[in-house]
Amino acid sequence: MFNKEWKLNEYLTYILLTLVFLSSWTDINGIFTELPQIVLTQPEGWKLGTYIGLVASMSNIAPLILVFSKCIFRKQSLNVIPINYIVIIIGMSSCLLLVFFWSNTTYIYNRNRSLALFILTFFLALLDCTSMVTFSHYMTRFRREFTSALFLGESLTMVIPSLLAMMQGNGQLTCVPSSNNNTTIAIYKTARFSVSIYFLCIFFILAVSFIAFVLLQWTKIAQTSSQDATKEPMMLETNNENTMNIMIDSDSTIKSQRHKLTPLLYLLLLSGSAYTSSIIFGMVFSISAYVLMPYGHQIFYLGTILSPWMFSLVWLFGTIKPFIAKRYLLLLIILGSITFSFELTLAFRSPCPPLINTMKGNVLILVIWLSTFLLLGYPRLVIANYVRLHSSNGMFWFGANVQFGALMGSIVAYLLVETFSLFKEQLPCEKIQC
Template sequence: MAVLVHLLACAFGLGSWVAVNGLWVELPLMVTALPEGWDLPSYLTVIIQLANLGPLLVTLIHRLSPGRLKERYVVYVILCVGVLACVLLTFFWDRTTVVGGAPHSTAFFVLTFFLSLVDCTSSVTFLPFMTQLPAKYVSTYFIGEGLSGFIPGVIALAQGVGIAKCVNVSSNHSGQVSWSIQTQYLPPNFSTELFFFFLAAMMCVSLAAFIALNKLPRSIELSMQTLVQETVPSVSGGLETKDGGSKHLSKLSMYQLSFIYFLVLWVNAATNGLLPSVQTYSCMPYGNLAYHLSAALASVANPLACTIAMFLPNRSLVFLGVLTVSGTAFGSYNMVMAAMSPCPLLQGSVVGEVLIVLSWLFFTGTLSYVKVMVGVILRDRSHSALVWSGAVAQTGSLLGSLTMFPLVNVLHLFQSGDFCNTHCPR
């Protein structure tokens, strides 16, 4: 029965960020079909941030009327909305309407808002619901949350999103033929409609798992009363003491709690706002292979880090702080390479490609481990602590996105390069 609960907790986590992650990995195909073109990511960023109205409303209700809002009913609603929005995207994602005299992807924008509302609100509802399960299942839930980004990424790789080759193209000007090398994107292996169908299926799996978790018998100890009594010193144990032992966590000092919430804020700002905005700038100068490997392995790093956190938990705040600094260092390298685009360090060399791929892998992996462990620590504190953790996480994501949006789209501090035609000094 415990294995079944682990599987259900993991499947439930699939619905947390699958829609937004799916939209991002499918962008290389959609920008060639929708009228907004390469301005589409800018629109998508704004829409996702507007959807933070969902977690803000949930947090305010918890603050003003404690205990009145039941996560179970909110989760039912948002998962059903997510399934419906994904199904509608399958049929209407490329439909346009004329607004202000120009065609716009109105249907795509509206459905994207509802999908973003689902995913953003999951931060303050899914994890607090998990307080009804023993702590050992929280890490399994985080594995599912990591898979919500990994699986769409694997599907996109199988689809062949953004795969390109360099081709010689001839042009005739006044009888004179000239040749140039251009980037030509290959057709995908299957359609965008089928990709959105896969996303809808994943949302259905999450909804079915959630229904099953609510129907499980009380004999497997899912009640809050059993949760309070649980004192197994594994991942649900306390902060490590100086001598390497552990003690059950009952209270945190104000300094410890402030530090933990700072970790939540920074980790989510970096992983959800700051670095994703520049991944193409940091990787594409090294070629398509480096870009796709960094995206795929970074997606693998998230669930892998969650699995490691389940079997090798370390709740020491000093250790988590060191790990956060290490992850930030890898992220800084990625940011510097993006700023140097289209001519980053070691471009055109195998060493440069390996470094950028490993840097993205360790950046995602280290900060994902931190994210899991602070979630487990706050889970032991209280239900309210997890609600506020979700709110802080969304605030960090919002601040990261708002910081990068003007730098990328207004000031244009980052420059993209055509890897077929970019010539950098050696």
């Protein structure tokens, strides 16, 4: 997984980079994970998730400005360090304010609305959307083998909130017969600690991330891990052979024609990162209730708790096998598209999809649900490795395309769920005759 010749400082650098990337999406993922507790007190009910997704999408204005700046000032290098400081501090401040104001409502247009939650969510998403681009570009300051730290941190942004939710007892309920005995109602169990304490824990995670970034910038820990253009060129081409030499460290090179990209293939891979991100970050979680809930609250709970761990498996695969042949890359994306299409079909048929109330159906949907994250997540990691080798700006455009894909996916999901109301949700403990 790691280079056996690494020194202590290089291991510390990898850990610090992972901690830095925790500030990307931990807060927004934390809000979505905490929704079962938040909706119990907020006036929007379960529609709150859709509204939060829309508010988060609006914050893509920040990475859009970065992309335009990159295009206009293409001859000048982008210094992402001050941007990273700003966005992490904004995220920390917003998360701290959530501790005190998450439940506040404001009377607007004849009804109470969670205005404070929406505003603070916007600023948190501003951190996440911007950091996806700036952190990706920041990785070019370090050697290639440190790229996987970006994806480890990304996976932990989902795993840690889910662990906190499990410790809190979030989303656990019992189905109790109603007074007329014809229906059942969901009774949520009392959480072990409050929503405010939950957001305080998220704030401390962001604070640790900020400290890690300061250590990387103001100490010599990362000095031996930085990218040295004279010792580790991104790409070398010999005059006598049409071969690319990829430097792993200052002493060894890997000659591999398979890693070479044409301009067209480079653009296709960036498009692939946008496509996979549109599904993973834009659509899958938005339709999770319509896909999983018809098979029972236990399946819904397992699906939402286990899915973040799939990103950790993606990171593990990426450290073991950072590159695969491009034809296999395409094959995995096609397979992931098939599993997602199956999930989308189930969402359209909700609340009466096939094989409900059967063990076969429960196992099948859980396997398909988790497989989508692996089949589309791993190619996205491999694409990052390819584009980084192709261009010094590859990681910047990778991050921009990831964010663009997530935006497009969330817009499509919002249209399907909210505007056209094409899905019918099954509430917890609700019995429907199919």
